[in-house]
Amino acid sequence: MIETQKIRNFFPAIRAGRIISNNAASTQVPIQLLELLNKLVVQYDNVHRGQSKFSILTTELFEASYDTIAQFINAPSRKSIVLYRNATEAINSVMYSLMTEFREGDNIVTTFMEHNSNYVPWYGLCKEILPKFGIKVECRLAKFDKETGELDLNQLKSLVDKKTKIVCCSGASNFLGTKNPIKEIREIANTSGYIQPSGEKKSYLLVDGAQMVPNFLTDVKDLDVDFLVWSFHKMLAPFGVGALYAKEELLSNIRPFLYGGDMIAEGEVSPDKVGYNKLPWKFTAGTPNILGTILSAQAVRLIMDFSLNPGKFVYFMTDKKLELSDVKRAMEKVENHERILIDEALKILKGIPSLKIYGPDTAGKRTALVAFTCENKDPFKIAQDLSIMNVESRAGCHCATLAHHYYGLNPAASCRLSFYIYNNIKDVKIACSCVKKCVYSVQPKEKKNLLSYLRKSFKK
Ligand SMILES: Cc1ncc(COP(=O)(O)O)c(C=O)c1O
Structure with missing residues (x-):
């Protein structure tokens, strides 16, 4: 333990x-992140937007955070990592980036055990957005066993066919706790026969890792997922940062979700053509959550330390690679x-x-x-x-x-x-x-008035 x-x-x-x-x-x-936040305020500056040593220092820490996050899930490099506000926004980003790729008669397969964040965006796409463009796409739901809480893989398989653009599934359910067999679902998605715009013959697989990445090893190479999303506020970091991992070739080819500053290649804007920045910055429109990003990566490093070297700091605020x-x-x-x-x-x-x-x-x-x-x-x-x-x-x-x-x-x-x-x-x-x-209806007694406790602790 x-x-x-x-x-x-x-x-x-x-x-x-x-x-x-x-x-x-x-x-x-944890206190280490709160103290780090205090320290970062001394070098507080924007990233990719200044030549001062503080901007450069903050940029270095910010960019290195992407490396930490990539290493933690065994992604090949930071080019596969995009940061948003939370897992929900990351799933929406995939939906919007893929939106123009859907063809009449396509379908999306997701499951009855999903968090609304991995169902409602697909519902919105199928029921509200694509019909406006005269495109019909069906959203199919795979069942799970009510007793065991496990996905019915045979039924899921029967829903996936050569019209399935994407299979979306949670790595672990936030209600049932079930850990899903991602490799088997990958196999099902691989054999669908769907022809993606790249010519690849398979359905994409998006895994909602919100209850997975914080709790057990998530190796994107081993699982061969196309998209993985999760949030850092479920793994010791403060609120405000969620991640999307996607295969580099996918991120290179899909449309940006958000358009604007910093996602543009330096100088490449004219009335007729806009050139996008290199990965992962192609997906970082506008000033990002710089401090949140740094704290999220350090939260990952703290989890490494709390697990492997409790009380010591081998990973936290060091350059040590996460092997x-x-x-x-x-x-x-x-x-x-x-x-x-x-x-x-x-x-x-x-x-x-x-x-x-x-x-x-x-x-x-x-x-x-x-x-x-x-x-x-x-x-x-x-x-x-x-x-x-x-x-x-x-x-x-x-x-x-x-x-x-x-x-x-x-x-x-x-x-x-x-x-x-x-x-x-x-x-x-x-x-x-x-x-x-x-x-057994034991009438509880109030132990502590939380508000007065908080007030007292602020007065100290
Ligand atoms: C399985 C699952 N997916 C998605 C989410 C949404 O995460 P967020 O609120 O950080 O976007 C949660 C949060 O509870 C979750 O448990």
């Missing part, structure tokens, strides 16, 4: 006594840690007869999240009661609306606990035993 006792102190939120158990939504920011073998070791430790946590959570929650737990039965098949409903008990009420007991959860459909309807849940909601690398078994035991109390 990860030596949590050596890293928990780095998280102000944990030091404040919070049991952080809503990590699938967003994780906490694939080291990323593999680090992420296997993260995955193993999470497996132990979720195994404990499942054991406790399975002991509550009135709970229905969604997703795979065994910890090995899922990430560190567990969603459940309770007979005759509103998930929102459970989440509110948990909050009173100082346990953080999320009630709702977690933007996996299709899947909640698929189960016929009314309201379309469940309650979810989710853990990350700084959580220990004690956190899991406390969170799950509080679920037990909520279910």
